[in-house]
Amino acid sequence: xxxxxxxxxxxxxxxxxxxxxxxxxxxxxxxxxxxxxxxxxxxxxxxxxxxxxxxxxxxxxxxxxxxxxxxxxxxxxxxxxxxxxxxxxxxxxxxxxxxxxxxxxxxxxxxxxxxxxxxxxxxxxxxxxxxxxxxxxxxxxxxxxxxxxxxxxxxxxxxxxxxxxxxx
Amino acid sequence: xxxxxxxxxxxxxxxxxxxxxxxxxxxxxxxxxxxxxxxxxxxxxxxxxxxxxxxxxxxxxxxxxxxxxxxxxxxxxxxxxxxxxxxxxxxxxxxxxxxxxxxxxxxxxxxxxxxxxxxxxxxxxxxxxxxxxxxxxxxxxxxxxxxxxxxxxxxxxxxxxxxxxxxxxxxxxxxxxxxxxxxxxxxxxxxxxxxxxxxxxxxxxxxxxxxxxxxxxxxxxxxxxxxxxxxxxxxxxxxxxxxxxxxxxxxxxxxxxxxxxxxxxxxxxxxxxxxxxxxxxxxxxxxxxxxxxxxxxxxxxxxxxxxxxxxxxxxxxxxxxxxxxxxxxxxxxxxxxxxxxxxxxxxxxxxxxxxxxxxxxxxxxxxxxxxxxxxxxxxxxxxxxxxxxxxxxxxxxxxxxxxxxxxxxxxxxxxxxxxxxxxxxxxxxxxxxxxxxxxxxxxxxxxxxxxxxxxxxxxxxxxxxxxxxxxxxxxxxxxxxxxxxxxxxxxxxxxxxxxxxxxxxxxxxxxxxxxxxxxxxxxxxxxxxxxxxxxxxxxxxxxxxxxxxxxxxxxxxxxxxxxxxxxxxxxxxxxxxxxxxxxxxxxxxxxxxxxxxxxxxxxxxxxxxxxxxxxxxxxxxxxxxxxxxxxxxxxxxxxxxxxxxxxxxxxxxxxxxxxxxxxxxxxxxxxxxxxxxxxxxxxxxxxxxxxxxxxxxxxxxxxxxxxxxxxxxxxxxxxxxxxxxxxxxxxxxxxxxxxxxxxxxxxxxxxxxxxxxxxxxxxxxxxxxxxxxxxxxxxxxxxxxxxxxxxxxxxxxxxxxxxxxxxxxxx
Numbered sequence: 019x020x021x022x023x024x025x026x027x028x029x030x031x032x033x034x035x036x037x038x039x040x041x042x043x044x045x046x047x048x049x050x051x052x053x054x055x056x057x058x059x060x061x062x063x064x065x066x067x068x069x070x071x072x073x074x075x076x077x078x079x080x081x082x083x084x085x086x087x088x089x090x091x092x093x094x095x096x097x098x099x100x101x102x103x104x105x106x107x108x109x110x111x112x113x114x115x116x117x118x119x120x121x122x123x124x125x126x127x128x129x130x131x132x133x134x135x136x137x138x139x140x141x142x143x144x145x146x147x148x149x150x151x152x153x154x155x156x157x158x159x160x161x162x163x164x165x166x167x168x169x170x171x172x173x174x175x176x177x178x179x180x181x182x183x184x185x186x
Numbered sequence: 187x188x189x190x191x192x193x194x195x196x197x198x199x200x201x202x203x204x205x206x207x208x209x210x211x212x213x214x215x216x217x218x219x220x221x222x223x224x225x226x227x228x229x230x231x232x233x234x235x236x237x238x239x240x241x242x243x244x245x246x247x248x249x250x251x252x253x254x255x256x257x258x259x260x261x262x263x264x265x266x267x268x269x270x271x272x273x274x275x276x277x278x279x280x281x282x283x284x285x286x287x288x289x290x291x292x293x294x295x296x297x298x299x300x301x302x303x304x305x306x307x308x309x310x311x312x313x314x315x316x317x318x319x320x321x322x323x324x325x326x327x328x329x330x331x332x333x334x335x336x337x338x339x340x341x342x343x344x345x346x347x348x349x350x351x352x353x354x355x356x357x358x359x360x361x362x363x364x365x366x367x368x369x370x371x372x373x374x375x376x377x378x379x380x381x382x383x384x385x386x387x388x389x390x391x392x393x394x395x396x397x398x399x400x401x402x403x404x405x406x407x408x409x410x411x412x413x414x415x416x417x418x419x420x421x422x423x424x425x426x427x428x429x430x431x432x433x434x435x436x437x438x439x440x441x442x443x444x445x446x447x448x449x450x451x452x453x454x455x456x457x458x459x460x461x462x463x464x465x466x467x468x469x470x471x472x473x474x475x476x477x478x479x480x481x482x483x484x485x486x487x488x489x490x491x492x493x494x495x496x497x498x499x500x501x502x503x504x505x506x507x508x509x510x511x512x513x514x515x516x517x518x519x520x521x522x523x524x525x526x527x528x529x530x531x532x533x534x535x536x537x538x539x540x541x542x543x544x545x546x547x548x549x550x551x552x553x554x555x556x557x558x559x560x561x562x563x564x565x566x567x568x569x570x571x572x573x574x575x576x577x578x579x580x581x582x583x584x585x586x587x588x589x590x591x592x593x594x595x596x597x598x599x600x601x602x603x604x605x606x607x608x609x610x611x612x613x614x615x616x617x618x619x620x621x622x623x624x625x626x627x628x629x630x631x632x633x634x635x636x637x638x639x640x641x642x643x644x645x646x647x648x649x650x651x652x653x654x655x656x657x658x659x660x661x662x663x664x665x666x667x668x669x670x671x672x673x674x675x676x677x678x679x680x681x682x683x684x685x686x687x688x689x690x691x692x693x694x695x696x697x698x699x700x701x702x703x704x705x706x707x708x709x710x711x712x713x714x715x716x717x718x719x720x721x722x723x724x725x726x727x728x729x730x731x732x733x734x735x736x737x738x739x740x741x742x743x744x745x746x747x748x749x750x751x752x753x754x755x756x757x758x759x760x761x762x763x764x765x766x767x768x769x770x771x772x773x774x775x776x777x778x779x780x781x782x783x784x785x786x787x788x789x790x791x792x793x794x795x796x797x798x799x800x801x802x803x804x805x806x807x808x809x810x811x812x813x814x815x816x817x818x819x820x821x822x823x824x825x826x827x828x829x830x831x832x833x834x835x836x837x838x839x840x841x842x843x844x845x846x847x848x849x850x851x852x853x854x855x856x857x858x859x860x861x862x863x864x865x866x867x868x869x870x871x872x873x874x875x876x877x878x879x880x881x882x883x884x885x886x887x888x889x890x891x892x893x894x895x896x897x898x899x900x901x902x903x904x905x906x907x908x909x910x911x912x913x914x915x916x917x918x919x920x921x922x923x924x925x926x927x928x929x930x931x932x933x934x935x936x937x938x939x940x941x942x943x944x945x946x947x948x949x950x951x952x953x954x955x956x957x958x959x960x961x962x963x964x965x966x967x968x969x970x971x972x973x974x975x976x977x978x979x980x981x982x983x984x985x986x987x988x989x990x991x992x993x994x995x996x997x
Contacts, residue, residue, distance in 0.1 A: 057212075069873070103205070128420060129198070159881045167844075
């Protein structure tokens with residue numbers, strides 16, 4: 019209903035991305051976002067979307083360890099950079115402590131915002147192994163969740179942080 | 187008990203944290219094409235012509251559909267079949283779908299949609315219920331009661347005029363509850379495909395695959411047996427995915443025409459247009475009380491802004507009143523409700539469905555009553571809570587109730603007695619209570635079949651598979667199913683496979699709405715599991731040389747009560763049962779008990795059980811900015827028994843969160859563009875950034891007390907937890923703000939500007955209140971008169987009441 023920008027039909031770009039530790043070759047239209055390339059061209063549908071406008075945090079992935087909204091990131095900008103998604107978090111069938119904590123402590127209800135929250139939390143815990151509750155809330159404030167009311171998300175991250183510290 | 191009541195990882199927990207749970211938009215099929223809808227830019231217009239020729243010729247386009255392709259109307263309720271998949275002669279709100287394009291990709295479909303030429307003849311638009319009542323000549327629909335009134339009803343349970351006349355005080359308040367929307371994180375998506383067997387499969391984010399199945403058969407004019415609806419896991423729903431939706435009809439039709447899979451995913455903006463959210467409700471509440479704070483009667487009038495279509499409206503209209511008498515003893519009750527059409531996205535069911543609005547009004551009014559009578563609001567409520575196994579004035583049967591315990595508990599854990607009217611200026615606490623149903627007692631369409639069916643399959647491998655039409659919307663319904671079956675069979679939820687929400691494979695369940703899943707699905711699962719258990723026990727008893735009544739199933743073992751050495755594994759016992767009885771399985775089903783009310787309309791409100799909540803909110807108000815901070819919330823919820831306490835607590839906190847958002851910021855509001863911009867009635871904020879919701883930084887810590895008072899109608903006594911805990915939050919916030927700064931904000935959301943305006947009135951010595959001033963004249967019908975149970979009634983309408991005629995609707 020609103021005016022739609024004409025999509026210029028340019029030839030696909032072809033490049034290498036490092037996704038979850040693996041080099042992948044992928045060919046896609048140059049205007050595609052990282053979100054679209056992950057979901058549509060690489061079949062990594064674990065990364066979800068809630069608005070495609072950078073408003074909800076659902077599509078957060080890690081690029082060179084930093085949480086980034088994949089809906090606002092052009093995939094061609096990610097050439098040669100390391101992209102981490104929810105699919106890369108477990109080691110084999112062994113869950114990452116964040117994944118286990120979210121599953122056990124109510125951090126995930128419908129599960130739709132979960133990948134984005136977990137990736138954001140991972141970036142936090144990789145840098146700050148023992149964050150306060152306030153710090154956790156601050157770090158995840160860009161990830162909207164409509165189910166949990168956040169309390170159990172914060173608790174899950176606390177549980178995971180504790181687990182990760184004890185494993186070190 | 188080994189499973190029920192124990193904190194466990196939910197059965198679908200792992201898939202969600204590893205990114206393997208497949209939501210609708212995660213699905214893809216070979217040869218799949220993509221669909222986009224063209225939506226109306228006008229709030230109210232006649233479609234004079236649609237020219238799709240340029241769109242059809244656009245490269246990459248496979249199909250263009252318009253209203254001509256959808257002659258059959260649909261709707262969730264049989265009395266409100268007022269939608270077409272694509273508008274035919276008329277559009278009724280900005281965002282009403284007009285045409286659909288199916289193309290090789292979304293971008294091409296969008297480009298082609300721009301090439302569709304629609305000629306509209308603009309019609310006057312109706313923005314508010316007041317306008318709808320004042321302008322019956324601008325008729326949005328040609329059905330309904332009259333003009334723009336969709337539903338109009340009135341009931342009187344006992345002579346309320348007399349009850350008010352005899353009261354020591356009558357409190358007369360008008361409240362307004364602004365509309366708001368579900369805002370699920372997952373945008374609705376659907377994938378339709380004609381399978382190899384020639385049948386249609388629609389995988390879609392729906393809460394109610396069964397009702398959708400019926401409506402698809404209707405719209406597509408196909409036997410339902412040729413259609414399979416798979417409810418994909420919903421990425422949040424909250425009522426917003428209950429209605430059969432236009433896009434679901436469109437992709438199904440397109441897949442049938444093209445013979446190719448057709449997918450659609452709504453944009454976030456479109457989700458705001460799909461809406462079906464909280465009705466804006468204006469209400470007037472006249473309540474008689476004795477000097478010691480007991481209710482003598484209530485006259486409740488509501489006016490609902492329904493938006494452009496019927497949706498669940500007929501039910502929503504009832505729900506703005508019918509559950510009001512469930513919390514406190516109310517000897518007489520008069521309830522008038524009117525739903526009108528307006529040119530805005532349709533309103534429907536959102537968490538609490540129609541009940542939060544009058545609950546807000548009643549609980550704020552009770553706070554005013556307590557203030558005036560110098561009573562403690564908690565003690566005043568405690569003295570008049572409804573009793574277990576009692577009837578209400580409108581003939582609802584209350585089973586168990588833990589409301590008194592909820593109040594006692596929340597008063598204790600919040601430190602209420604040391605805080606209420608005692609905190610320093612700018613800080614306050616507010617209390618409110620509520621009740622909610624555990625499943626609607628009557629199906630959306632009239633039938634006498636079960637509300638829920640469960641099938642269990644077992645075999646010699648020991649695997650247990652549960653099949654049920656229930657829909658996992660994040661609330662944990664799959665886990666409830668697994669837990670109940672595991673508990674009955676003495677195994678772990680890890681040993682149970684759950685398959686749900688698939689009309690092609692699973693027995694009918696009506697869906698995930700009205701907080702019905704735990705009770706109805708749970709009871710059906712208990713019956714099926716019990717039947718299978720009987721077979722296993724009979725086979726094992728023979729082998730163990732004991733009586734069937736002495737066989738115990740526990741922790742994956744089957745053994746004799748008298749000698750635990752007489753034992754075998756669960757797997758061995760299942761193999762014995764298969765040997766003895768042949769292929770193993772059982773079905774279970776559930777229908778709610780018959781409700782005592784016999785009058786027409788008595789079908790809305792009855793439930794097998796009711797949950798109860800009591801909530802205390804602490805609030806801090808900055809007198810300079812009006813900014814409201816909520817540092818802490820305490821809530822006690824009577825859920826009968828928790829099946830999984832981690833997730834029961836999660837449901838409660840999630841409800842509190844959503845209620846707090848509705849109290850402080852969430853609103854789905856519209857504005858009129860200036861005349862030079864067509865005067866269109868447009869959504870003010872169709873984006874997640876502008877539709878304000880609470881973030882992790884705003885959200886207070888919630889202290890939850892789960893009150894367990896098992897209800898005999900419920901599986902292991904478990905009642906609902908998904909909706910009830912939202913209800914008391916909004917009024918508790920309003921009451922806390924009053925305790926903090928002495929102002930009454932009688933409309934939601936309570937924003938800083940309203941608080942400041944009220945504080946300014948207070949400073950001027952005027953009544954420190956912000957809220958609607960008056961209730962408009964609504965042409966309610968003469969009420970149907972029913973005597974309450976304690977006045978000798980039998981639950982039927984009293985046709986020729988031997989009483990003086992009650993006054994006509996007050997205006």
